[in-house]
Amino acid sequence: MRLPMHSPGRRCGLALVVVIGALGGCADLPVPVRAPYAAAPRSFSTPWSPPPGVTTQRPRTLAGPETQIDPQTLYGLADLIDFAHRTNPETRRAWEEARAAAAQAARAEAAYYPTLFAMANGGTSRETHAAPGGTFTTEGPGVNPQLQLNWILLDFGRRHASVERGGQELLRANFAFNRKLQEVAFAVAKTYFGLDASRARVSAASASLESATAVEEAVDARLQRGLATQPDILLARQERARAAYEVQDALGSVNDAQAALAESLGIPPTGLMRTADLSVVPLPSELAESVEQIIDRAFARRPDLASRLAAVRAREADERRARAEFRPRLSFSGAVGQAVQRYRVGPPSGTFTTNETEYGAFLNFEWRLFDGFERENALREATSVRGVAEADLAALELKAIREVWKAYADVKTALRKHEYALALLTASEEAYASTLESYRSAGLATVLDLLAAQRDLARARTTQIQSRAELLTTSAALTFAAGD
Structure with a gap:
């Protein structure tokens, strides 16, 4: 029995959501992709007319109400400079x-x-592997959260x-x-x-x-x-x-x-x-x-x-x-994460679960010897x-x-x-x-x-x-x- 998330209907629905999201993100672009000249002046002899809201939706640039002028005060040079x-x-x-x-x-x-990154990747996959007796497949969901640390120790x-x-x-x-x-x-x-x-x-x-x-x-x-x-x-x-x-x-x-x-x-x-x-x-x-x-x-x-x-x-x-x-340059890098996955292997079909901790710590030495001058x-x-x-x-x-x-x-x-x-x-x-x-x-x-x-x-x-x-x-x- 296949997992529900691998059904053709579910895959088509996911693809449709991705397409709609991409189109929605492009809907507010100021220049039409297929006709960019429409956003430029129509002719070299006529002025360009800005679209509605361009000249009115601008921030205030002159002095605001916080700089009040007292009409009863005579401002001298020092007062004017301070103002x-x-x-x-x-x-x-x-x-x-x-x-x-x-x-x-x-x-x-x-x-x-040091710099510290929190990363994670998750999803589902289906892979085919060759074996002496034929082929077998592994499929199923999985997630892999990870923390990664990088620290430059010596850079001269x-x-x-x-x-x-x-x-x-x-x-x-x-x-x-x-x-x-x-x-x-x-x-x-x-x-x-x-x-x-x-x-x-x-x-x-x-x-x-x-x-x-x-x-x-x-x-x-x-x-x-x-x-x-x-x-x-x-x-x-x-x-x-x-x-x-x-x-x-x-x-x-x-x-x-x-x-x-x-x-x-x-x-x-x-x-x-x-x-x-x-x-x-x-x-x-x-x-x-x-x-x-x-x-x-x-x-x-x-x-x-x-x-x-x-x-x-x-x-x-x-x-x-x-x-x-x-x-x-000498630096240190390290990472620790957790591999969590539930997958099926077959034929013959069998379901397995993994939940393992992964880590690594390294000293990195880098010396660029030649770079084309x-x-x-x-x-x-x-x-x-x-x-x-x-x-x-x-x-x-x-x-x-x-x-x-x-x-x-x-x-x-x-x-x-x-x-x-x-x-x-x-x-x-x-x-x-x-x-x-x-x-x-x-x-x-x-x-x-x-x-x-x-x-x-x-x-x-x-x-x-x-x-x-x-x-x-x-x-x-x-x-x-x-x-x-």
């Missing part, structure tokens, strides 16, 4: 990369531990090199994260100073509009007394129209600066917070350190240099791992990659020196320019006031003199605003270049 560190996706990306590097380093350390530095590489990659990612925080802080400072300069430009343009209006009124008053001509009043109106245009242009630059600040913060421009005015913030008056001292501090403190140095150390570990591949070329590759990393570090050091040198020179220039811009503004204000008074009272100044003085005053205001913003921005750039 950006929590909302800018670049900091989140660098943080996740550092966490991934930490997990990768821990994975490398797992090589020092392979694992140590991998662990060291993972540790150096972790240092690289951690220092890169610190540098990303500095980059975000510098971007926020730069855009914040730009926004403040744009607002100051609006104030200066409004003051210029008031001056142009005063000039127009003065010319009109002289025109009523017969002391001015029609071209004089037209020139004054032209200057007032130009000043009004400058006001609108300045307002547009404020919108652009707000969008740039919002981008550096990691939020949309529609959700930008109220920011404090920088007009009362004291400006740096001198450089306390020499450029050589700042360069030395940059070499000691810049995280990107430390990150690049860690990358060199990681490549050195890769080179040591490649050298270790020339040495043998693969290891030699791998070592050459690792040596060259290490050389590339060292060259990258040297290039970054030169770049750091250039950045510090340029930022230092820019700050020195900005200090002098701001000093002269203040003197220019004072002189322009006095010249405009004197010219306006002379035109109104004595008539010694012409309308052209008055319009020229008014334009010079407007340019002096703009120059002072630009010099202040340049001094703040270059000071922030020097701090960033020094790694502070």
